[in-house]
Amino acid sequence: MSDLMNRRDLLKLAGMGVAVFVSGTTVRAGGSAQKKDESFYFVQLSDTHWGFNGPNINPDSQGTLKKAVAAVNALDEQPDFVVFTGDLTQTTDDRKIRRDRMAEFRDIVSQLKIKTVRFMAGEHDASLDRGDAYQEFFGDLHYTFDHNGVHFIVLDNVSDPMAAVGEKQLQWLQADLQQMKHDSRIVVLTHRPLFDLAPDWDWATRDGAAVIDTLMPLPNVTVLYGHIHQEHHHMTGHIAHHAAKSLMWALPEPGSVPKKAQIPWNAAAPYKGLGFRNVEAEVAQAQYEIEEFSISRG
């Protein structure tokens, strides 16, 4: 891990919600040797907004995603899989352009060395057509998968333009959780925050409280999401919620300005606020180490 490029500070989050900030040196549970049976890592990329065009916001809108793919491919240790947490493409009313963008996005990310890639929709991908185009290209809007003892649940809070999970999906989630052991390691992947981070900025899920209530009985749940275009960490009880940066533009901190607006490009600090993250799952301890990466300039 010490040879990973563009290494930044390491944030270690314990399963019971205690955050320990560790900077500088490599930290890996059990020493330098990776214990395959106990830990694995994956990469989260988010809000790539392929198709966006706004030179004042990102003059490299056609290159940032490709640079991120190259950066992931250049990691000394390849992840077990890659997950995209929504807003793969920039929204458009045009059905053909929407599909063209999804095809282009798919083709770009097919260059990842890792072929196990999990997708989810954002409101830009799915809100205008209830996810029809997204499903043509990327499959189900909500689903589960398991990896090395961790149960991943992909929740859709975007195909309803009113930003709700909906009763049917909530029942699906309840049925899925009933099959879990009490101490199962669960990671929820979703696009919008499930809690009320900033509702007037659309940073919430309309029935998110019901989702969190459903998850709360289980002690080992962590949520990874996107949508807000910045790193953010929050606890609801024992459940940790971690938002990821975007790969197109950054947004201000919640409530820091009267109106949410894209942060303009800074030529003196290109790609500032953009990036992706590694998530190392320490399965036995139900802990997740998150390491943020910026976009290299190459």
Added chain:
Amino acid sequence: MRNDEQVIRISASTFEYKPSEITVKRGVPVTLELMSQDRHHGFKLSAFQLRADIQPGVVEKVRFVPDKIGKFTFLCDVFCGDGHEDMSATLTVIE
């Protein structure tokens, strides 16, 4: 309807409300008549805990009595396209 009730028609379309600035008096009942020109939009006025869905062809009426003065934002809370995040307007309540 009272003689002094303030009735204001608001048109919603991608991605604006018209008028974009509305002034009403505190303590006087207000009826907002909301209409969409194109697609499903939302109306959310958090300061007064009000929201509504605005559908094409349907006049949605929102009635309330503003009980505080100031400038308040209302916005679309139904994702409606590339520009949705700019869709907001201002309600000013005066004495």
